[in-house]
Amino acid sequence: MQRDAMIKRLAALRILMFAYAAIWSAVRAPHLLDTTDLDPIRFDPVGPLWFLTAPLPDGLVLLLVLLTPAAAALAAVGWHYRASAPVAAFAFLMITTYRNSWGQLFHTENLASLQLIVLAIATVAGSQWSMDARRGSTRSQTSGDDGSWAVNSMAVLAVGTYFLAGVAKFRISGWDWVSGDTLLHQVLFDNVRKELLGDPSSPLAAWFVGQTWLMAPAAVASMILELGAPVALLHRRAGQLWALAAVGFHIGVLALMYIMFPYHLLALGVAPLLPVENLAPRLARTAVGRAWVRRSAAC
Amino acid sequence: MAEAPIYDGGMVSRLRRLAPALAAVVVLSPLLRAPHSDTYPLSTYPMFTANRGSIHDFVTVVGIDDTGVVVRLSPKLIAGTDEVVLASVTVERAVARGRAEGLCEAVAARTASPITEVVVRSETVDLVAHIVDGAPALAVVEHARCSVTP
Numbered sequence: 001m002q003r004d005a006m007i008k009r010l011a012a013l014r015i016l017m018f019a020y021a022a023i024w025s026a027v028r029a030p031h032l033l034d035t036t037d038l039d040p041i042r043f044d045p046v047g048p049l050w051f052l053t054a055p056l057p058d059g060l061v062l063l064l065v066l067l068t069p070a071a072a073a074l075a076a077v078g079w080h081y082r083a084s085a086p087v088a089a090f091a092f093l094m095i096t097t098y099r100n101s102w103g104q105l106f107h108t109e110n111l112a113s114l115q116l117i118v119l120a121i122a123t124v125a126g127s128q129w130s131m132d133a134r135r136g137s138t139r140s141q142t143s144g145d146d147g148s149w150a151v152n153s154m155a156v157l158a159v160g161t162y163f164l165a166g167v168a169k170f171r172i173s174g175w176d177w178v179s180g181d182t183l184l185h186q187v188l189f190d191n192v193r194k195e196l197l198g199d200p201s202s203p204l205a206a207w208f209v210g211q212t213w214l215m216a217p218a219a220v221a222s223m224i225l226e227l228g229a230p231v232a233l234l235h236r237r238a239g240q241l242w243a244l245a246a247v248g249f250h251i252g253v254l255a256l257m258y259i260m261f262p263y264h265l266l267a268l269g270v271a272p273l274l275p276v277e278n279l280a281p282r283l284a285r286t287a288v289g290r291a292w293v294r295r296s297a298a299c
Numbered sequence: 300m301a302e303a304p305i306y307d308g309g310m311v312s313r314l315r316r317l318a319p320a321l322a323a324v325v326v327l328s329p330l331l332r333a334p335h336s337d338t339y340p341l342s343t344y345p346m347f348t349a350n351r352g353s354i355h356d357f358v359t360v361v362g363i364d365d366t367g368v369v370v371r372l373s374p375k376l377i378a379g380t381d382e383v384v385l386a387s388v389t390v391e392r393a394v395a396r397g398r399a400e401g402l403c404e405a406v407a408a409r410t411a412s413p414i415t416e417v418v419v420r421s422e423t424v425d426l427v428a429h430i431v432d433g434a435p436a437l438a439v440v441e442h443a444r445c446s447v448t449p
Contacts, residue, residue, distance in 0.1 A: 034380050034381075038380070047340060096339070103389070104385045106339075110339060114325070118322070145314070146311075148315055149315045149318035149319065152322075153318045156319045157326050160326030160327050164329060167330065168343055168345050169348045171334040172335070172345060172348040173348055173349060182350040185352060186351060188353075188429075189355060191430060193384075193387055196359045197359060197373075198371040198372050206431050
């Protein structure tokens, strides 16, 4: 890929991923603040917060909850990117780690946390389609850095995540997993738990039970998707096909289990494998885009 | 005016080779841990891996309304969170630690009319029968019961 296209892909990833972090942390703010009311006996710090012996002070939690969407929004628009991006990536990692430190590990924001760290290190991500670029203060523009290392690293993180999930199934259940029995019981267990604890469950779960012929193929397909993930790194077209299959996998999980992996459903995790640099020109051709371009030109 | 480059050409070249390899090492490092030794953000992804079987015990908290009917309570009422998985873990741990009474009182304090009582209980459920036919629990064991103050 040419240098200009690669830098634009990285810039598009910056906009998409930091915008996601800003919106996710704003939408989840009430839940994140709920942690200040939880019984401290439930506190079980993990990962980067392993050293804590007690919950964070309420004021610090509030500060992180306010800081994360603000810093992520600034990084998304590329305003003082070399400062805003590391702050946003760090704050996002902290609030998601804190959310996971109450006795239950979620697996929805792991990939986002890691990819944001790569974006924060890749200062060249702020050199295109950014406030910094408009101000002419992007030092990486003049370097030989095309950001390909960052795009490729984020692709490796995405592929590695799915590969690990496939390996875990083999490590824990062996070949039994592909019989489809484990998948069926997982789908049922999750839906029953939701019903008993007053949460909406999937109306498709009952239908799924009746499709016994589907269990083994569905299990095999998900295993191929996960263990075959590294193939996505070998060829551009293979990467794009695998990325679309991964999104389809998460649509299936949402339909059958009502479990939403928003970052993955929106194809953000696999976006480094996709030509996201073409999104901006397409958006610019829309009515909103044309108005934005006119406004920018007038400034 | 543009500032000086951060990286020289040699460093960029090394970055191109080493950064993806480093990313692979980092993201695959959980393979060195036991599969259930999970953490964040470097997870072993043990969810959905084990066969849970078709009969399962769930520890729940339910309300009883003024007509005696069992009412399912939301994760927010049960555990002060909108995350159902976190609510489930909260109830399981409370019962395991002998704190069912305390949990019951806490939920009752968050609950209002028409709920008159709160019950912490284990329900043994046939997953297939429950999902397909809405079958009731095979067995129910009560851990704590408390009144809701009007």
